[in-house]
Amino acid sequence: MPGWAAAATMVGMTERDVVTVRGLRKAYRSRVVVDGLDLDVPEGEIVGLVGANGAGKTTTVECIQGLRRPDAGMLRVLGFDPVTQADRLRPLLGSQLQDSALPDRLRVTEALDLFATSRAGDRGELLAQFGLAERRRSVFSSLSGGERQRLFLVLALLNRPRLVILDELTQGLDPAARRGVWAAVRQLRAAGTTVLLVTHEMDEAEALCGRIVVMRAGRVLDTGTPAELVDRHASRATVAFSMPEVPAALLDHLGRLDGVRDVQRTGTQVAVHGNRQIIAHVGAALVAHGRVPADLSAHVPDLEDALLRLLEPGPGAAEPGPAAPGPAASGPAAPGSAASGPAAPGPAAPRSATSGPATPATASHDLIGGRR
């Protein structure tokens, strides 16, 4: 197993890892898009890759698929090098790419005929599972956005891949269709298929992913389960209400409650910030003072809050540190690790490295559209 023998020398790689990336670097001319990235995707898991636009997520998964040639770094996918062994790797991969299409006049069944290899599963069953059985004779240009996304998923799963890469999985789908696609992804995991999911939708990441890797400026900012990320970066809860005249004793009481970090009063609005336990304490205090506001509300942070805090620019925002060696960047967060620890104060990342369109049409391109 020559691919594995070479890969075994990579720091921190385990036999369970389907994808192992160490020190991946990719620049388009002078713009560094991926900068020393480490990533592990264990077999049978759904790993989410999240981050702001231009964080380098799509470039990373394109390198993993062998669609782009990295400038530096080591990659092993299912034991193969995606650059030199793409012909052996691709039959084992299924992918749903961001910003791609099929020929306008290609019918759904013709697309399946074109993409099916000897490993292909039951086409009729897949079309029925994704609600496309009635559209099998339709040409691609006549499909709605949601139907196109579902067709891409069918094509990604058609040849029973061992690793599925999904980039912006539910873009353009209505809520019901999204739930259907999520159920299909969960079925994949139940069947032992490994999934690498690139998404902007935090509810999607929270619902599907066992582990989430947060990227900014081409580096891993933090990694962990959704609950771990929320605990580390969005542990504050807020209890808010309005009260025309707040008694001084009540304000004083609220400020001294266990877990309360601060009490903000703006006009008639009061907001109490602290840990999750303050929801109970504030409620009890209001009852004790005989002042229970009709608009009392509590906000419990979720993954989106955590990511917003983690990715926010400016003082106090987390700054991607140097590439951490070994599994630290992709395993459970190591305290104090620059790549995986909690947000540390530091200047914002240079905007030039994170902004701009993913693939400008004017850039120098190769045959399939990848920039050199």
Place this chain on the structure above:
Amino acid sequence: MSTAMGRLVRTELKLMTRDPLVLTFVFAFPIVTMLIIGGAFGTDPDPAFDGVNPAHWYVASYLTVVIAATGLVMLPVHLASYRERGVLRRFAAAGFPRWSFAAAQLIVGLVTTAVACGLLLAVAAPVYGIPAMHDWWRVAVALPLGAVAFVSLGVLLGSLLPSARSAQAIGLLLFFPSFLLGAGGPPPHVMGSAVRAVAGPLPLTMLTNAVRVPWLGLGSATGSLAAVAVLAVAATALAVRRTAL
């Protein structure tokens, strides 16, 4: 054909028959313009046409119009559009080798050219008649060589131009002057010396000479045939280098 390449060629041939640009520009345009201009100068031998029937002159010229329309317009637009919309990335991600897109386009371009030429002759036969082929082997060498040259040029342009719109603009800019000066326009004898000097070295002029001159028994056009052969080798080499990534 169950290989990736085979599936791609079969699909592309099917899609070609549904493409309005191919149907109008490669199939209809050469036939319609051949019928119009072939009838405009009558059928009597004319010194401006090297003493041959003008209609036959154009019938012998218009096969190369089909080749140029395929290579300069159809293929660049098709390939650039595929790349711009991410179709090629999807094919690559699904395991189709990169060279297979270009190879498939090469085969599709050659098949399109052969079918369109056959159709053009089928329409010309009952209207103007098909002129006798005096030096058939030179014509039989020049046509496939020219088709390879222009189809390779089309693949090369399609891989270089950034978008379908730019491919269409550049393709039409290359096609129409070539068409008017090198194949479907007035014969060289009625052109002014400056225009003739511009028209002479155009690739389509070379190819048309290499086909028309031996076909109508006006000479051998060995120089033009050699130029077409050089163009075919160079364009194919460049297209292969550009697409074998």
